[in-house]
Amino acid sequence: MYVGGDDMNERVHSILKLIVKKPTIKMAELTDELSLTKRQVNYAIQQFNGELSINGLANITREHNGTFNLPLEVIQLLQSQEQQNLLLGEQDFFLDDERIALILMYVSLQDEFISLDHLMELLHVSRNTVIEDLRKVNWFADKYSLNVSYTRQDGYFIKGLENRILQMISDLIKQTKLLRRESIKTILISHISEEExxxxxxxxxxxMHFSYSDESFEYLLSSVRYILQRAIHNSDKEVTFFKEDLHGTPEYKFLRVLFQDTNWKLSIDYIEWISLLFLSSNISEQKTTQYYDSDQDLKIxxxxxxxxxxxxxxxxxxxxxxFERRILSHLRPACFRIKYRLSLGTYSMNSLIQDGNHAxxxxxxxxxxIPIENWIGKAFPYDELELLSYYFGIQLTNHRQWAPQKPRAVVVCANGIMVSKLMRDNLKKLFPEIQFLASFSIRDFYKFGVDYDLVFTTTQLKTNILQYVTNPIMNYKDQIGLRYRVLKDLGFSEVDQSIEDLVSIIKRYARVSDSRSLKEELALYLLQEQSNSPIENFKTLPSLTHFLKPDFIQVVAKKISWEDALTIACKPLLEYGIINERFIxxxxxxxxxxxxxxxxxxxxCIPHTTIENGVLKDGISLLVSKEPIEFPNGMNIHFIYPLSFYALTKHLRAVNQLADISxxxxxxxxxxxxxxxxxxYQIIRKNS
Structure with a gap:
């Protein structure tokens, strides 16, 4: 039996890879990461279980807590095929289509020499795999009349018309969810920050006096950032995209003004292309009755x-x-998408309720x-026409509206990069009702905080937006308590009335001595049971001593500088290939x-950094100093724990234990x- 070959399609392959990579993953997260429906996942696993039974192997099952149970034989089967990816180790695993997308983006965005070794490091695969991937890359690029070429002088680079390169970048972002991950954007984009x-x-x-839909905002956040990176590298090149077709639009005029306040040097043509990204994005809420001259023909x-x-x-x-104003808000971006052959973005008709009236x-x-198609000179494709039909219908009936726009949140954490990202990742899982867009330092928050609706912070901030001061590392009860408070403030929670009803019923048949405690326990239970509250179960995550090995602990008795102490503390991780010198x-x-x-x-002290700065695998080491070590900011440190975390999702329990010890x-x-x-080591193990 060969997983990934004729006996198994790529969908099953990707599902199993993700389950092995994330043993505690549940159906909701699995479907979200792979952009599949629950039915598609269940069908794929059912089909594969049939093959396992034929080959005399145990089947994949679901546990009571919603996680998947993979038989050891299946894991071994997957391992044997992907040894170069270290699937059960600490490397990232990319599917074939993801590697193609990464190579195309990498060669499109980098302005430095790119060798085969660079691509091997990017993808974590062998030389032969990269060579095979490059053949597939050019098959894909040929659809846009592009070619990835190589010379000894320039390395790998992409060749073709600039507008086709930008079209390909926009399509790849739409098609490949991996490219919208912050960790990937951090690797591929060096000049443009998320907060900017x-x-x-x-x-x-x-x-413009409106709000973009959640889907369009997310798409813009990635597409604008990638295109800006390309535009800055090519600011000295002369290209022509639209022959000034967009110069009369308010988006173009406003962007010209906004770019003047930045350090980005862009040619007029790239500003036009970025204008088109905004012009083609769906709007969720129009806050004015104003019309622009450029919309007059479409309005008629x-x-x-x-x-x-x-x-x-x-x-x-x-x-x-x-009604006509709302239809204009939808048709206007649709016309620009169709006229200039842009994808629909990340929006999907699968998320919409359809019925006989819609048909x-x-x-x-x-x-x-037809009159609008004649006006723009292009026919509406099926997905755009279907979306328009649905939108037209809900505006008529007015009884079923788009899902409300999610509040936009920022995380402000004073405990450094790793803890900040851990905090943001945990909050995203805790609050699927909220759009978490960024993690900031306090200084950056005061610069960009106006762009958000609420902030989760480790320290009190001077701000008028809704803020929640919380510990960066929360236990299970803290998480549920925070969720209850936030959803209540935002008006999302129906728990309050349910609690009152339950207490009323309980009091009819039992004597309640402590109503307050009863209500708290009921709130915890009800929030825990809500299907849309994916709170992590700490007991399923690795503990501190899973990452901190006895051989990674050192003790020094003499007075040393903080620089020497850091080097010594990192030495075990360096020797075991968990980090490289860039980390230090x-x-x-x-x-x-x-x-x-x-x-x-x-x-x-918990020195840590990101993957692009020397993190190779997961691991924690410890230096214990008998004498206090003087750090630059006046802190007297006895314990240095260098933290090397390749993937943040499974380290929450370990960092929580480390915080308790500290x-x-x-x-x-x-x-x-x-x-x-x-x-x-035994003391630490006993307390973790």
Missing amino acids: VIHLIHNMEQM LIKRMVDEFQKQTLIEVIDREV ILNTLMKELI EDCKKQIVQKEYAGYLGQQT NNEELLSNLVAEHNIKEL
């Missing part, structure tokens, strides 16, 4: 469309002016849209900065007094 692009989009919303055509609709259906549109409208819309150098650069906050408690003064005194490394 969020600020640009928010400013555009303010100037929509009026005729509604006339014809009323004539054919004998339905009178109520509040017609508002009737879809048939009618094929006739109503980057941590030193961080520590000397005034705002460095990589500390837990008063005696512990705030336990009696335990810290015992650790400092201990000389024997075995005893040290």
